[in-house]
Amino acid sequence: MKSLPSMFSSLHTSLQGILNARTSTVPFPTLTDALPTSAPDLFSNDYLSIANNGQLRQSFLKRIAHSSHLFGSRGSRMLAGNTSEHIALESRLQQYFGTEAVMLFNSGYDANVSFFGSIPQEGDAVLFDELIHASCHDGLAVSRARKAARPFAHNSVISFEMVLRQVLAGCPQIVARKATLFVVVESLYSMDGDFCPLPDFLRVLDRYVPSGCYHVVVDEAHSTGILGPGGRGFVAELGLQDRVHTVIHTFGKARGLTGAVITTSPIVRRFLIHYARPLIFSTSLPHMNLIALQCSCDIIEGPLGDQLRTRLQELSAHFGGLLLELVKTVPKTAFSLPETANQLIPFSPIFPILTPQPVALATYLEKHGYGATAIAFPAVPRGQERIRVVIHAGNAESDLDNFVALLRHWAMAQHASGWSARL
Numbered sequence: 001m002k003s004l005p006s007m008f009s010s011l012h013t014s015l016q017g018i019l020n021a022r023t024s025t026v027p028f029p030t031l032t033d034a035l036p037t038s039a040p041d042l043f044s045n046d047y048l049s050i051a052n053n054g055q056l057r058q059s060f061l062k063r064i065a066h067s068s069h070l071f072g073s074r075g076s077r078m079l080a081g082n083t084s085e086h087i088a089l090e091s092r093l094q095q096y097f098g099t100e101a102v103m104l105f106n107s108g109y110d111a112n113v114s115f116f117g118s119i120p121q122e123g124d125a126v127l128f129d130e131l132i133h134a135s136c137h138d139g140l141a142v143s144r145a146r147k148a149a150r151p152f153a154h155n156s157v158i159s160f161e162m163v164l165r166q167v168l169a170g171c172p173q174i175v176a177r178k179a180t181l182f183v184v185v186e187s188l189y190s191m192d193g194d195f196c197p198l199p200d201f202l203r204v205l206d207r208y209v210p211s212g213c214y215h216v217v218v219d220e221a222h223s224t225g226i227l228g229p230g231g232r233g234f235v236a237e238l239g240l241q242d243r244v245h246t247v248i249h250t251f252g253k254a255r256g257l258t259g260a261v262i263t264t265s266p267i268v269r270r271f272l273i274h275y276a277r278p279l280i281f282s283t284s285l286p287h288m289n290l291i292a293l294q295c296s297c298d299i300i301e302g303p304l305g306d307q308l309r310t311r312l313q314e315l316s317a318h319f320g321g322l323l324l325e326l327v328k329t330v331p332k333t334a335f336s337l338p339e340t341a342n343q344l345i346p347f348s349p350i351f352p353i354l355t356p357q358p359v360a361l362a363t364y365l366e367k368h369g370y371g372a373t374a375i376a377f378p379a380v381p382r383g384q385e386r387i388r389v390v391i392h393a394g395n396a397e398s399d400l401d402n403f404v405a406l407l408r409h410w411a412m413a414q415h416a417s418g419w420s421a422r423l
């Protein structure tokens with residue numbers, strides 16, 4: 001192996017210094033070891049266990065055998081990469097979501113950076129939940145409205161109303177109907193597993209902001225495919241499609257692939273085509289992904305999708321019940337559930353287990369065949385360290401039972417070692 005030219009050494013010295021400071025507080029993986037594939041999946045975003053689904057595999061293989069295009073799209077949508085397959089998938093998704101316009105993106109990250117980086121204008125204001133995804137922040141960071149973006153406390157209707165009133169006082173042009181207030185939330189939050197109180201937020205908006213002067217954006221990354229009729233998501237589950245202006249559905253989680261679609265108005269779509277840099281300056285989705293997405297949609301929208309969603313709910317309820325019983329019987333110092341725990345059951349497949357020792361617990365679980373990710377500060381606030389468990393339609397009930405038995409064993413062992421250390 002040839003060594004790099006020495007002019008890089010000053011760069012490396014400076015990078016090394018920053019890395020040393022960072023890794024002393026944040027455990028970062030080297031990404032050189034894969035999780036053992038035998039581990040029961042209690043941690044991925046593949047909620048419906050569709051990524052390795054046999055029916056998806058079969059229909060994909062059948063479809064690609066007859067496809068004239070298979071690999072790269074050969075350019076951005078603005079150039080050679082706007083093919084009939086991209087248009088066909090968009091048209092299918094537009095019908096399925098029953099929306100006026102849709103726009104495909106290469107990822108949920110690109111969709112959020114595109115929307116927030118181009119749609120809010122100078123003079124507009126943005127009100128966002130403090131836990132929205134990094135991709136929304138990255139879009140807002142380059143937005144013309146970036147100086148007028150304000151967070152409210154996570155899922156708090158009281159904080160929402162308070163910050164809304166402050167924002168409106170600072171931006172009288174919104175109530176004067178000359179500018180727009182953007183409200184940004186996620187449907188299901190991935191770290192806490194809790195749902196946005198969207199109807200409450202809409203009620204507050206109606207009280208303070210004239211209709212037509214606000215634009216609600218919901219990121220459905222963690223709910224698309226698993227909620228709503230035919231997997232249409234949280235907004236559809238609540239029947240609020242005519243109250244929410246833009247929705248981001250990503251394909252990397254319950255839909256088992258990669259990419260995203262924004263459902264929105266025709267004018268927002270046109271604006272994105274003109275100004276969304278990730279859309280304009282990047283090669284569009286390859287054909288094999290588009291074909292696989294068509295097959296994934298067939299499953300999500302059909303009877304198998306319904307079965308998988310039902311199974312996911314049953315298993316989530318089962319696991320939630322076991323967890324609630326468990327925390328009643330183990331020392332509180334070992335772990336606890338967040339205050340929202342009762343609301344998690346049976347709807348959310350995401351279970352945060354708060355523990356002061358997330359790395360020790362994750363290591364213990366890994367030793368017993370369960371890949372587990374410790375989530376420590378600063379990914380979550382101090383005192384909120386956790387492991388995050390995700391239930392999947394393909395989990396066996398016995399795996400969940402075994403997992404809870406291991407949690408109990410670990411908690412008791414911690415308790416016993418704490419006692420012996422104090423004796």
Ligand SMILES: Cc1ncc(COP(=O)(O)O)c(C=O)c1O
Pocket residue numbers: 107108109110112133135186190219221222250251252258259260
């Ligand atoms: C809430 C949310 N939005 C957007 C994204 C980005 O989606 P993608 O992985 O498709 O880039 C993620 C990914 O983790 C997410 O959790």
